[in-house]
Amino acid sequence: xxxxxxxxxxxxxxxxxxxxxxxxxxxxxxxxxxxxxxxxxxxxxxxxxxxxxxxxxxxxxxxxxxxxxxxxxxxxxxxxxxxxxxxxxxxxxxxxxxxxxxxxxxxxxxxxxxxxxxxxxxxxxxxxxxxxxxxxxxxxxxxxxxxxxxxxxxxxxxxxxxxxxxxxxxxxxxxxxxxxxxxxxxxxxxxxxxxxxxxxxxxxxxxxxxxxxxxxxxxxxxxxxxxxxxxxxxxxxxxxxxxxxxxxxxxxxxxxxxx
Amino acid sequence: xxxxxxxxxxxxxxxxxxxxxxxxxxxxxxxxxxxxxxxxxxxxxxxxxxxxxxxxxxxxxxxxxxxxxxxxxxxxxxxxxxxxxxxxxxxxxxxxxxxxxxxxxxxxxxxxxxxxxxxxxxxxxxxxxxxxxxxxxxxxxxxxxxxxxxxxxxxxxxxxxxxxxxxxxxxxxxxxxxxxxxxxxxxxxxxxxxxxxxxxxxxxxxxxxxxxxxxxxxxxxxxxxxxxxxxxxxxxxxxxxxxxxxxxxxxxxxxxxxxxxxxxxxxxxxxxxxxxxxxxxxxxxxxxxxxxxxxxxxxxxxxxxxxxxxxxxxxxxxxxxxxxxxxxxxxxxxxxxxxxxxxxxxxxxxxxxxxxxxxxxxxxxxxxxxxxxxxxxxxxxxxxxxxxxxxxxxxxxxxxxxxxxxx
Ligand SMILES: Cc1cc2nc3c(=O)[nH]c(=O)nc-3n(C[C@H](O)[C@H](O)[C@H](O)COP(=O)(O)OP(=O)(O)OC[C@H]3O[C@@H](n4cnc5c(N)ncnc54)[C@H](O)[C@@H]3O)c2cc1C
Numbered sequence: 001x002x003x004x005x006x007x008x009x010x011x012x013x014x015x016x017x018x019x020x021x022x023x024x025x026x027x028x029x030x031x032x033x034x035x036x037x038x039x040x041x042x043x044x045x046x047x048x049x050x051x052x053x054x055x056x057x058x059x060x061x062x063x064x065x066x067x068x069x070x071x072x073x074x075x076x077x078x079x080x081x082x083x084x085x086x087x088x089x090x091x092x093x094x095x096x097x098x099x100x101x102x103x104x105x106x107x108x109x110x111x112x113x114x115x116x117x118x119x120x121x122x123x124x125x126x127x128x129x130x131x132x133x134x135x136x137x138x139x140x141x142x143x144x145x146x147x148x149x150x151x152x153x154x155x156x157x158x159x160x161x162x163x164x165x166x167x168x169x170x171x172x173x174x175x176x177x178x179x180x181x182x183x184x185x186x187x188x189x190x191x192x193x194x195x196x197x198x199x200x201x202x203x204x205x206x207x208x209x210x211x212x213x214x215x216x217x218x219x220x221x222x223x224x225x226x227x228x229x230x231x232x233x234x235x236x237x238x239x240x241x242x243x244x245x246x247x248x249x250x251x252x253x254x255x256x257x258x259x
Numbered sequence: 260x261x262x263x264x265x266x267x268x269x270x271x272x273x274x275x276x277x278x279x280x281x282x283x284x285x286x287x288x289x290x291x292x293x294x295x296x297x298x299x300x301x302x303x304x305x306x307x308x309x310x311x312x313x314x315x316x317x318x319x320x321x322x323x324x325x326x327x328x329x330x331x332x333x334x335x336x337x338x339x340x341x342x343x344x345x346x347x348x349x350x351x352x353x354x355x356x357x358x359x360x361x362x363x364x365x366x367x368x369x370x371x372x373x374x375x376x377x378x379x380x381x382x383x384x385x386x387x388x389x390x391x392x393x394x395x396x397x398x399x400x401x402x403x404x405x406x407x408x409x410x411x412x413x414x415x416x417x418x419x420x421x422x423x424x425x426x427x428x429x430x431x432x433x434x435x436x437x438x439x440x441x442x443x444x445x446x447x448x449x450x451x452x453x454x455x456x457x458x459x460x461x462x463x464x465x466x467x468x469x470x471x472x473x474x475x476x477x478x479x480x481x482x483x484x485x486x487x488x489x490x491x492x493x494x495x496x497x498x499x500x501x502x503x504x505x506x507x508x509x510x511x512x513x514x515x516x517x518x519x520x521x522x523x524x525x526x527x528x529x530x531x532x533x534x535x536x537x538x539x540x541x542x543x544x545x546x547x548x549x550x551x552x553x554x555x556x557x558x559x560x561x562x563x564x565x566x567x568x569x570x571x572x573x574x575x576x577x578x579x580x581x582x583x584x585x586x587x588x589x590x591x592x593x594x595x596x597x598x599x600x601x602x603x604x605x606x607x608x609x610x611x612x613x614x615x616x617x618x619x620x621x622x623x624x625x626x627x628x629x630x631x632x633x634x635x636x637x638x639x640x641x642x643x644x645x646x647x648x649x650x651x652x653x654x655x656x657x658x659x660x661x662x663x664x665x666x
Contacts, residue, residue, distance in 0.1 A: 016478055102478035107462040108446070112454040121418075121523035124447045140530060141415075144442045146537035149415060150527035157523075162442075193459075197485030199476060205465055208496050213503075218319075233620075237627060237640045244639035245649035248600070248621055249657070251637050254392075255359060255619055257544035257598045258565055258654070259529065 006132055006155075008040040009092035011083065011110075012048050012068075014056050015102035025059035028098030030168035032161045033063055036096050037169075039129055042066065047086065049079040052183045061179030062171030069182045078191040080110065084117050085186070092156060094137070099125065099160040105193060111160040118158070123151060126159035128166075266295075342504040344402050347382030352433040353401075354424070355385060356443045359597050359618065360392035362399055365439045365495040370400040372467060372491075372498035373437050377402075381434065384511070386427060388412040388420055396508040400501030403511045411519060415526040421451045423517045428456060430514055440464070440492035449492040461488035465497050534568045539585065542568035545596040547587055549610075550574040551603015551624060551643050555581075558602070561647045564654040570594065572604045588613035603643045606631030623647075 010033045015026030036044035046060055052070035061068055071082045087095060100108040115122035127142040130150075137157070141149045142164030214220040236244055252258045273279045274286065291301040307317035351373045355366035362370075373383040382402040387393075389412045396404055405427065411419050427433070438449030440463050453460040461483075464474040472491065476483040534542065546562045547570035548555070562569045571581035573588060587594055589609040599617040604610060606622075606629055614620060614634075622635035623646050632638040639646060 016480065018478055018480075021480055100478075104477055105462075105483060106475075106477040107450075107460065109450055109453065109460065109462075112450045116454040122451075123524065124417075125442075138527070145541045145543045146532055147543070148530040148532055150530050151415070152525040152527055154523060193485075197483055199481045199483055202475060202480055202482045203473075205496070211499075233632070233634075233636045233638060235627065235632060235638045235640065239639065239641070241641055241645035241649040242653075244623070244641050244646050245653045247637060248623075248639060248646075248650060249653045251619065251621060252544075252565070252598060252600075253657075255598050257567075258657075259531070 005040045005043050006129075007045075007091055007093045008036040008043070009045045009047060009087070009090060009095050010036045011095065011097045012046055012057075012060055013098070013101050013103070014048075014050065014054055023054060023056040025056060025168075025171065026098055026102045027168070028100065028161060028163065028165075030060065030063070030171075031163070031165040032096040032098055033060055033065070034166050034168040035126070035129075035161060037064060038166070039094070045069065045090075045092070047071070047083070049073050049077075049082050049186075051075065052181050057181060058176040058179065059171040061181075062173060062176030063169055064172075064175060065179055067180045067182060069184065071186045072183050073186065073188055076191055076194065078189045080113055080117075081189050082186045083110075083114060087114065087118060094129075094156065095120075095158045096126070097158070097160050099162045108160075111158055115158045121153050121157045123153055123157060123159040125162050125164060127161075127164045339398065339503060339505040342402070342506050344377075344380070344382040344507075347402070348380040349377075349382075350384045350403070350431045350433040351377045351381055351435050351437060352384045352386060352427060352431065353437045354445065354448060355387070356439050356441055356445045357387060357391050357393065358443050360390060361618070362393050362395070363439075363441075363443075364500070365441055365445075367399050367500035368495055368497055369437050369439050369493055371500040372493055373435075374400050374501055375467065375498055376435055376437075383506070384427075384431060384433070385508075386424065388423075397505050398501070400504070400506050401508045402506050404508045405511050405513070407513075407517070411517075414528075415524070416522060417448055417451055418520050418522055418524065419517075420448055421455050422520045423513075424448075424452050425455055426513055426515060426517050434489070435487075436490045438490075438492050440494055446492060449490065453490045453492075456490065458490045459488060460490035460492050461485060462492045464491050464493045467491070467493075467497065531566070534562070534566055537568055539568060539570060539587070539592045539594055542570075542594065542596055544568065544598045544600075545570045545587070545594055546600045546602065547571060547604060548575050548581070548602050548643075549604030550578075551605075552580070552647075554644050554647075557644060557647050557651075561651055564651045565600075567600065568596075570599075572607075572610050601631055601635070602647065604631050605629045606634055 012029040012033060013026050015024050017024050033046060046065055046068045048057060048068065049071040050073050052072055057068060071086060073082065097111045100106050111122055123139055123141060125142040126139055127148060128140040130138045130140060135155045136152060137155060138150065138152050141151050142162065143149055212220055212223040214223055236247055270285050273281050276282060291299055294300045307315050310316040353369055353373045356363055370383060377383050383400060384403040384405060385396065385401040387406045389408060407423050436452065439445035449460060461472050461474050464472045466473040470487055471484055472487050473482050473484045544567045546565060546567035548558045549572035552558050569585055570587040571585045573586055575581050576583055576586045587610065589612045591613060593613050595616045597618045599614050600621045602623045611630065611634055620635045622631045622638040623643055624631060624640065625642060627640045
């Protein structure tokens with residue numbers, strides 16, 4: 001018998017194209033949907049809190065979903081309480097989110113706050129779900145520098161995906177048109193962020209200058225022309241190859257790069 | 260050597276007496292000295308030295324004094340002034356990433372920012388989890404150091420760490436929490452902490468002015484300016500690192516034992532990934548070969564044995580031993596590896612530029628005078644083939660030993 005597929009729910013938001021700023025499906029959220037489709041197939045549920053009129057939402061439907069639920073909210077409303085209310089009794093076993101929104105504050109706090117309120121564990125940077133057995137999932141977490149870590153976590157849990165998750169499939173136009181957007185009117189709570197904070201176009205960050213703290217001109221000259229010199233490095237001369245290899249091996253082990 | 264000026268009456272007497280047989284030896288050759296009543300005296304004739312071709316040379320840098328004057332001994336390593344906070348009126352808590360057990364540049368920037376916020380009254384408290392290899396907490400700007408060690412914090416234990424941080428919150432009531440907004444742990448820990456404390460953090464902060472902080476918002480198209488938050492997740496280069504003072508780095512401890520939380524996420528350890536598949540710019544450990552490698556088959560086998568990503572110098576690439584995308588250096592990839600093992604690479608400036616960000620460099624070379632040796636933290640002078648073969652052997656022994664332990 002085919003095992004019962006996981007009950008997966010993906011939270012999606014509207015993204016912004018990095019150059020034009022035009023609304024699009026958010027890159028990481030699309031990856032979350034991709035992961036959900038791989039885990040649960042057609043059964044994956046996709047949820048958005050915001051404006052159901054937004055055309056960019058259909059790009060998610062174009063990935064092969066038949067429907068998408070929207071909790072209707074105006075811009076600038078706090079998505080957290082409505083998502084919490086929805087998830088509380090949705091029966092989802094795995095909730096997938098992107099790790100950072102492309103519009104608005106983009107603090108990446110949503111999965112953390114949801115997990116905190118729901119009391120679920122949170123896996124950050126989910127790359128792959130290896131297996132689910134007896135209500136326990138074994139997953140791979142993406143670490144920097146292409147490394148992976150294996151984790152075991154009990155269902156239900158929340159997971160955020162970043163750019164290490166599988167690349168999202170293309171969105172097809174036909175399914176995107178045919179899919180249905182279910183709208184739910186919800187109680188709206190305003191987010192108080194903008195009462196004391198303000199958005200401005202991103203300023204280019206100043207490049208850090210290499211400050212040379214030298215008292216005399218000669219010192220400055222020396223600093224400007226110096227070659228990279230570690231200085232004080234240990235040099236092993238006239239040693240046998242074995243001793244040399246041993247010294248290198250010891251350093252590598254100390255740095256924890258060999259396992 | 261003490262700096263106190265002492266008079267030598269006998270030498271003074273001889274110096275005054277031109278008929279004394281030792282008169283010439285006690286003549287001052289310094290160019291300037293402190294006179295008996297504290298005025299600086301100068302002898303313009305004694306400046307400079309006679310160069311090799313007999314002309315008088317003056318070196319204004321003061322570094323070289325020919326053979327004439329006795330060079331003063333090099334001043335001992337400069338002791339930076341000690342910044343002490345006897346009774347801190349508030350705390351700024353920093354939780355550095357300590358990648359590989361050492362402070363990263365990001366951590367140092369953060370400590371610099373913490374000092375800006377702490378001023379003279381506050382103390383910067385750094386919280387360190389697990390083992391570390393850092394020895395320069397004092398110059399990095401740590402006033403108080405809280406080291407939480409033990410099996411509880413080993414491996415991936417974010418929930419336990421948050422538990423400890425909340426205990427710190429209760430005891431120290433920090434004015435600000437500063438964490439690096441990095442993928443190496445700080446970003447995650449900081450957000451978990453903020454969710455636990457119920458604080459709204461300021462994220463990706465890159466500038467902090469008196470009352471406000473500016474952070475990137477969304478996908479980086481916008482900045483968000485807001486009043487200074489209690490929990491700040493700062494981007495790298497958010498402030499200048501501390502460089503002009505030394506700090507106490509006094510060890511402090513928690514009054515209460517941190518409750519052990521039941522881990523809901525179990526760490527099953529790192530997964531072996533194919534090192535050849537990791538992009539070079541991101542690889543953590545690179546074995547790089549140059550013109551001094553003769554046996555490339557042996558080189559590849561060593562890379563497999565060590566689990567290292569392969570790199571190469573330009574000569575090795577030009578000769579067709581390695582693919583072009585493996586070239587490290589100015590015209591290749593700028594790597595950020597933590598450990599860079601350079602075999603048979605002379606260390607041309609174009610190559611050294613590419614490894615500027617590397618933490619530990621190990622060199623294997625026949626020539627003890629080459630530039631790579633000057634850059635390296637550990638150099639082994641010897642034939643590359645013999646050392647690579649010995650390394651494979653040593654690794655095999657290590658693997659066998661490890662397996663025996665596991666069995
Ligand atoms: C515009 C420009 C851009 C460049 N960009 C790059 C770049 O991006 N990257 C780059 O790498 N180079 C670059 N170069 C080339 C660079 O200047 C050097 O020529 C090159 O890095 C030297 O490579 P190497 O160290 O492998 O070879 P060599 O300089 O020949 O050094 C070989 C070393 O191996 C040692 N050796 C020899 N036999 C053995 C042995 N049996 N065992 C152990 N050691 C041995 C020797 O002592 C010597 O130190 C650039 C040059 C130019 C002009």
